[in-house]
Amino acid sequence: MYHIGIDLGGTNIAAGLTDENGKIICKHSVPTIRERENDEIVKDMIEICRTLCEKSGADKSKIKSVGVGCPGLPDREKGILLYSCNLNMENVPIAEVMQRELDIPIYIENDANCAALGENICGATKNCRNSITITLGTGIGGGIILNNRIYSGSFNGGTELGHIVIATDGELCGCGRHGCWEAYASATALIRDARAIAAKYPSSEIYNAVSGNIKLIDAKTAFDAAEKNDEYAVELVNKYYEYVSIGLVNLINIFEPEVIALGGGISEQGDKLIIPVKKLVEESVYGGVLKTKIVKAMLGNDAGIIGAALLSEQGVK
Amino acid sequence: MYHIGIDLGGTNIAAGLTDENGKIICKHSVPTIRERENDEIVKDMIEICRTLCEKSGADKSKIKSVGVGCPGLPDREKGILLYSCNLNMENVPIAEVMQRELDIPIYIENDANCAALGENICGATKNCRNSITITLGTGIGGGIILNNRIYSGSFNGGTELGHIVIATDGELCGCGRHGCWEAYASATALIRDARAIAAKYPSSEIYNAVSGNIKLIDAKTAFDAAEKNDEYAVELVNKYYEYVSIGLVNLINIFEPEVIALGGGISEQGDKLIIPVKKLVEESVYGGVLKTKIVKAMLGNDAGIIGAALLSEQGVK
Numbered sequence: 001m002y003h004i005g006i007d008l009g010g011t012n013i014a015a016g017l018t019d020e021n022g023k024i025i026c027k028h029s030v031p032t033i034r035e036r037e038n039d040e041i042v043k044d045m046i047e048i049c050r051t052l053c054e055k056s057g058a059d060k061s062k063i064k065s066v067g068v069g070c071p072g073l074p075d076r077e078k079g080i081l082l083y084s085c086n087l088n089m090e091n092v093p094i095a096e097v098m099q100r101e102l103d104i105p106i107y108i109e110n111d112a113n114c115a116a117l118g119e120n121i122c123g124a125t126k127n128c129r130n131s132i133t134i135t136l137g138t139g140i141g142g143g144i145i146l147n148n149r150i151y152s153g154s155f156n157g158g159t160e161l162g163h164i165v166i167a168t169d170g171e172l173c174g175c176g177r178h179g180c181w182e183a184y185a186s187a188t189a190l191i192r193d194a195r196a197i198a199a200k201y202p203s204s205e206i207y208n209a210v211s212g213n214i215k216l217i218d219a220k221t222a223f224d225a226a227e228k229n230d231e232y233a234v235e236l237v238n239k240y241y242e243y244v245s246i247g248l249v250n251l252i253n254i255f256e257p258e259v260i261a262l263g264g265g266i267s268e269q270g271d272k273l274i275i276p277v278k279k280l281v282e283e284s285v286y287g288g289v290l291k292t293k294i295v296k297a298m299l300g301n302d303a304g305i306i307g308a309a310l311l312s313e314q315g316v317k
Numbered sequence: 318m319y320h321i322g323i324d325l326g327g328t329n330i331a332a333g334l335t336d337e338n339g340k341i342i343c344k345h346s347v348p349t350i351r352e353r354e355n356d357e358i359v360k361d362m363i364e365i366c367r368t369l370c371e372k373s374g375a376d377k378s379k380i381k382s383v384g385v386g387c388p389g390l391p392d393r394e395k396g397i398l399l400y401s402c403n404l405n406m407e408n409v410p411i412a413e414v415m416q417r418e419l420d421i422p423i424y425i426e427n428d429a430n431c432a433a434l435g436e437n438i439c440g441a442t443k444n445c446r447n448s449i450t451i452t453l454g455t456g457i458g459g460g461i462i463l464n465n466r467i468y469s470g471s472f473n474g475g476t477e478l479g480h481i482v483i484a485t486d487g488e489l490c491g492c493g494r495h496g497c498w499e500a501y502a503s504a505t506a507l508i509r510d511a512r513a514i515a516a517k518y519p520s521s522e523i524y525n526a527v528s529g530n531i532k533l534i535d536a537k538t539a540f541d542a543a544e545k546n547d548e549y550a551v552e553l554v555n556k557y558y559e560y561v562s563i564g565l566v567n568l569i570n571i572f573e574p575e576v577i578a579l580g581g582g583i584s585e586q587g588d589k590l591i592i593p594v595k596k597l598v599e600e601s602v603y604g605g606v607l608k609t610k611i612v613k614a615m616l617g618n619d620a621g622i623i624g625a626a627l628l629s630e631q632g633v634k
Contacts, residue, residue: 130471144571146463153573154447160570160603165563167485168501177566177601184485246482249494253477254461254571256470284494286477 001064002056004049004104005118005309007111007301008070010034010086013044016305017052017063020313022121024302026056038092045094046101060104065312067107068094069114069304073156079108082156107311110158113150114307115263115297116143121310123298124261131257133297134161136244137264139174140182143307144255149314162186166246181250184243187219187266193240194222197232205230223269241273245280248294253286263297270296318381319373321366321421322435322626324428324618325387327351327403330361333622334369334380337630339438341619343373355409362411363418377421382629384424385411386431386621390473396425399473424628427475430467431624432580432614433460438627440615441578448574450614451478453561454581456491457499460624461572466631479503483563498567501560504536504583510557511539514549522547540586558590562597565611570603580614587613 002025006015014029028051030044045068053060072084079095081087095106109117116125116133125131129148135141140162144151152158162182163175170179171189183189195214198207205225210216222240225233248260266273274296282290299306319342323332331346345368347361362385370377389401396412398404412423426434433442433450442448446465452458457479461468469475479499480492487496488506500506511534515524522542527533539557542550565577583590591613599607614620 128471146468151463154445154575155573155608157573157604157608159572163570163603164481164567166482166496168483168487168560168563170485175603176605177603179483243485246485250481250567253480255476256472256474258471286480286492286494287474288493291472291474 002058002062003064003309003312004052004066005114005305005307006045006048006066006068007114007304007308008032008041008045008068008087009111010071013041013048014301014305015045015048015052016302016309017056017058018306018309022118022306022310024305026052027305028052028055032087034087038089041087042092042094042097046098049102049104060102063104065105065107065309066098066102067109067114067308067311068098069109069111069308070094071111073158074108074110075156076107076109076152079106081108105312107308109150109308109311110143110152111304112141113143113152113158114311115303116145117150117307117310117314118299118303118305119261119263119297120145120148121306123303124295125259128258130255131259131261132161132251132255133261133263133303134248135264136185136187136262136266138186138188140186140247141264161247161251164247164250166243166250181243181247185240185247187264189243190219190222190236190240190266191217193236194219194233197236201232204232206233206236219266223272227272238276241276242280244273245277245284248277248281249284252281252290252292257292259293259295261295261297263300263303267296319375319379320381320626320629321369321383322431322622322624323362323365323383323385324431324621324625325349325358325362325385325404326428327388330358330365331618331622332362332365332369333619333626334373334375335623335626339435339623339627341622343369344622345369345372349404351404355406358404359409359411359414363415366415366419366421377419380421382422382424382626383415383419384426384431384625384628385415386426386428386625387411388428390475391425391427392473393425393469396423398425422629424625426467426625426628427460427469428621429458430460430469430475431628432620433462434467434624434627434631435616435620435622436578436580436614437462437465438623440620441612442576445575447572448576448578449478449568449572450578450580450620451565452581453502453504453579453583455503455505457503457564458581478568481564481567483560483567498560498564502557502564504581506560507536507539507553507557507583508534510553511536511550514553518549521549523550523553536583540589544589555593558593559597561590562594562601565594565598566601569598569607569609574609576610576612578612578614580617580620584613
């Protein structure tokens with residue numbers, strides 16, 4: 001039997017047909033064009049499933065399930081996307097519509113949870129019973145896998161791992177609260193701080209790298225300047241590692257997972273990120289001994305597709 | 318069938334014989350006298366089981382299990398108390414010794430987890446699939462119940478809910494890290510801050526209530542002075558509620574539990590604590606809608622006994 005996983009993103013609808021182990025056999029994607037009517041987007045997801053069958057030669061009767069990972073709040077039981085600010089969707093009965101057309105069981109889940117599940121099935125957290133996958137990107141997202149199953153809380157809100165306050169009365173977060181981890185350790189936060197440094201210190205390499213056009217500064221600008229031993233950038237990046245580590249220690253003290261995998265744009269720094277962060281975590285984890293492994297996520301964008309594909313194998317909630 | 322639950326505390330060994338629903342039929346306790354040899358303490362726990370059978374008239378063959386809740390790190394599978402700084406115990410094979418004498422299956426677990434399970438079985442979090450019980454006492458302890466089972470992490474460290482940093486570079490915590498929730502929202506933290514106020518403002522009711530003998534100030538002194546509208550105490554207590562709420566919002570954003578129950582000495586303030594804390598949580602929870610109930614724990618010291626008693630019913634880990 002096969003599975004189809006769809007990662008419904010703000011830019012693209014990326015999908016894959018997988019085998020029962022989550023191995024992607026065939027991929028296809030189309031632009032989301034999120035300004036469209038919701039119906040049109042759902043129709044495209046149906047079409048993508050047909051295309052994947054055609055491309056792979058898999059008979060529709062051999063597709064055990066279709067899973068959809070959405071940026072937002074799903075009602076998993078009813079298969080409704082309750083709300084997604086990224087997609088301008090509200091109460092869209094994705095499962096019902098798709099099931100009617102395809103006659104295949106449809107599952108929906110939050111996209112960060114799908115990514116965490118994908119990493120657990122065949123990526124960085126494989127063979128771990130308890131793991132967390134964190135996305136350090138525009139925001140901080142996260143998915144928690146406990147006993148090899150997605151933990152998604154009691155209601156539909158999900159697990160907002162970026163919204164743990166690490167600095168009471170600190171930086172304002174997009175969520176309206178002050179001091180959230182996301183307001184310190186997301187790429188957005190790093191860029192904010194890098195731009196502030198460039199504005200203050202025109203002698204810095206961060207300023208120099210963009211010829212003073214501060215808006216061009218991104219996370220990579222900061223890391224690259226630190227690599228060149230620019231003192232401002234080194235200090236900035238070290239502080240950033242500290243913020244990342246504080247949130248990770250919090251999660252480790254709560255969950256004691258076997259592995260935390262770091263994904264998202266920032267994780268492309270690889271060992272430059274992982275090694276110093278791990279050192280900082282080791283220094284302050286409760287009990288003084290770090291048992292949790294901290295690694296780079298492995299599957300990139302495929303994680304969400306694979307996790308969505310195998311949602312049906314998560315068993316009774 | 319019956320169960321026996323033992324709460325092995327620093328001061329007393331409190332135990333109870335319960336029915337299959339966790340109802341305590343008969344209780345007994347003896348002083349721990351923690352200076353003793355470990356063996357002596359284990360012998361007393363064996364003796365307590367026999368006493369409970371005698372007192373209740375229950376035949377030993379009708380005791381399905383004995384559970385022991387310990388302050389420290391248990392190796393659940395091997396039934397060994399790996400480490401307890403409260404009890405000066407290290408690598409004590411509690412289960413093996415007790416089982417040999419009693420011929421009843423023995424389970425061991427961290428005491429905070431037992432209390433959380435007890436509240437879940439017949440207390441404040443009854444009928445909740447996902448709940449957290451927090452103890453606001455000398456420290457901040459906590460037990461997490463997910464899918465009606467204790468979640469205890471992947472290793473033996475457990476879930477150190479007091480050791481989430483809420484204030485980067487903040488107050489030094491007993492664990493060596495700066496800014497932990499425990500360093501702000503435990504009774505110890507409140508007392509520290511109350512004493513500082515008394516020392517600084519001899520006109521305050523906090524100072525007055527102890528006739529200037531600052532060492533006599535405890536958490537109740539602060540709450541009572543606030544009740545009398547002492548401006549310093551009101552400000553202190555309001556700030557304390559804020560610290561409590563920050564940690565609770567963090568936990569709610571991560572777990573979305575159905576209920577968080579607050580226990581420990583501070584929880585004796587009842588609605589004086591719960592109502593303002595709940596209001597603050599409502600104001601800053603992610604998504605703006607608080608679905609998690611915040612309530613006072615119900616069972617007091619019995620929670621640990623009941624949870625320990627029914628450890629055997631937790632099924633395969």
